[in-house]
Amino acid sequence: MDALEAFRRETRAWLDANCPAEMRTPVSGDDDICWGGRNFVFKSEAQKVWLARMAERGWTVPGWPKAYGGGGLSHEEVKVLKEEMRAIGARSPLESFGIWMLGPALLAFGSEEQKQEHLPRIARGEIRWCQGYSEPNAGSDLASLQTRAEDAGDHFVVTGSKIWTSYADKADMIFCLVRTDFSAPKHLGISFLLFDMTWPGVSTKPILLISGKSPFCETFFDGVKVPKANLVGTLNRGWDIAKYLLTHEREMIGGGGGGLLGGRSPGQVAAQEIGTDGEGKLADAFLRADVARAEVDALAFAATMARYKDEAASGGKGVGDRSAVLKYYGTELNKRRHELLMRTAGHEGLEWEGARSNDGERPRGWLRTKANSIEGGTSEVMLDIVAKRLLQLPNA
Numbered sequence: 072m073d074a075l076e077a078f079r080r081e082t083r084a085w086l087d088a089n090c091p092a093e094m095r096t097p098v099s100g101d102d103d104i105c106w107g108g109r110n111f112v113f114k115s116e117a118q119k120v121w122l123a124r125m126a127e128r129g130w131t132v133p134g135w136p137k138a139y140g141g142g143g144l145s146h147e148e149v150k151v152l153k154e155e156m157r158a159i160g161a162r163s164p165l166e167s168f169g170i171w172m173l174g175p176a177l178l179a180f181g182s183e184e185q186k187q188e189h190l191p192r193i194a195r196g197e198i199r200w201c202q203g204y205s206e207p208n209a210g211s212d213l214a215s216l217q218t219r220a221e222d223a224g225d226h227f228v229v230t231g232s233k234i235w236t237s238y239a240d241k242a243d244m245i246f247c248l249v250r251t252d253f254s255a256p257k258h259l260g261i262s263f264l265l266f267d268m269t270w271p272g273v274s275t276k277p278i279l280l281i282s283g284k285s286p287f288c289e290t291f292f293d294g295v296k297v298p299k300a301n302l303v304g305t306l307n308r309g310w311d312i313a314k315y316l317l318t319h320e321r322e323m324i325g326g327g328g329g330g331l332l333g334g335r336s337p338g339q340v341a342a343q344e345i346g347t348d349g350e351g352k353l354a355d356a357f358l359r360a361d362v363a364r365a366e367v368d369a370l371a372f373a374a375t376m377a378r379y380k381d382e383a384a385s386g387g388k389g390v391g392d393r394s395a396v397l398k399y400y401g402t403e404l405n406k407r408r409h410e411l412l413m414r415t416a417g418h419e420g421l422e423w424e425g426a427r428s429n430d431g432e433r434p435r436g437w438l439r440t441k442a443n444s445i446e447g448g449t450s451e452v453m454l455d456i457v458a459k460r461l462l463q464l465p466n467a
């Protein structure tokens with residue numbers, strides 16, 4: 072038996088013994104996810120136990136070095152762990168902006184002290200991070216950001232505002248883009264700071280959506296004192312870190328299309344709800360054609376994503392600009408798949424409240440996919456990156 076097969080058996084046995092039954096069911100929504108953080112209230116003992124057990128093994132971030140709270144697993148071992156978790160329907164023990172975004176950026180650009188301070192806390196789910204990038208006049212054109220950090224000797228004084236800061240009101244800390252040089256070309260005057268959301272001068276105002284929820288905030292900084300030790304990388308070169316972090320964010324969003332109803336594909340849902348003919352084919356021929364196209368595209372997308380990740384791992388780096396392909400295709404495909412779920416349900420799919428529809432799980436999921444192709448960079452901007460940086464097409 073080769074080493075990877077031995078690892079698989081060991082992993083399977085460990086997961087079987089340690090993953091609580093309750094953690095082998097699909098999450099029912101945002102409120103059911105373990106986000107961690109100083110003020111996080113676990114939904115159940117099982118959720119808490121599952122996080123603690125996985126964090127102890129370093130398996131909340133299995134590919135990170137052990138020295139920073141990770142599992143130290145190889146790319147192949149991480150794949151095996153994920154496959155074995157999927158096989159028993161195990162939930163991710165922890166979701167966080169620290170894992171998806173800040174962690175990879177700190178591993179690449181952080182000082183040793185910053186890595187030691189922040190990475191293990193992210194891995195254990197002790198600190199919840201939010202992302203302070205977008206501003207009222209800097210979204211797609213992010214480099215136009217105006218939040219300023221003035222040099223005040225041993226610290227910066229940060230003043231300005233951010234918008235669409237997801238979960239800022241629940242986060243403990245923020246990774247934040249600030250302008251530190253106003254005379255340089257816009258990409259060259261930006262720095263990357265880390266600071267605490269409880270520090271004087273930081274405030275948040277949740278943005279209420281028509282759904283009644285507030286997944287993001289306006290975030291204000293009024294003379295926030297941030298020690299210079301909290302600068303990541305080189306002063307005025309934060310744009311390099313910002314872009315690198317975005318490639319990880321985009322890879323994560325593009326690959327995050329699994330949140331379909333109870334983990335079932337549109338084909339499975341349609342077969343159950345609309346029924347099949349004598350040969351086991353979907354009874355509605357038009358829907359059948361569209362479902363088949365989406366399922367084939369989903370398989371092709373999964374294979375492409377796996378190939379990109381394998382090629383990146385063998386080169387010892389992230390997927391880079393190819394993250395724009397994953398973000399664009401993954402989110403557009405996910406929109407198509409949710410459209411199919413809505414078509415399958417007919418008018419009942421519009422039910423917004425009530426136990427029967429699990430409080431409108433289907434239309435809420437469908438609406439959420441519209442935001443996927445905006446957050447982390449819009450589809451238009453992704454196509455622009457693909458055209459310029461991957462296909463090397465000339466500017467129009």
Ligand SMILES: Cc1cc2nc3c(=O)[nH]c(=O)nc-3n(C[C@H](O)[C@H](O)[C@H](O)COP(=O)(O)OP(=O)(O)OC[C@H]3O[C@@H](n4cnc5c(N)ncnc54)[C@H](O)[C@@H]3O)c2cc1C
Pocket residue numbers: 201202203204205206209210211212233234235236237238287442443445446447448449450451452455
């Ligand atoms: C659910 C959600 C969560 C978010 N969370 C965060 C967060 O945590 N932190 C954070 O900092 N930000 C967050 N954002 C903000 C997000 O990054 C921005 O919304 C996004 O970058 C687009 O910027 P904008 O909203 O200012 O739109 P704009 O940039 O004003 O774009 C408006 C329209 O113009 C198009 N457009 C703009 N420029 C071009 C171009 N060059 N070529 C072609 N078309 C173009 C866009 O595609 C879009 O359709 C979140 C957004 C969403 C929806």
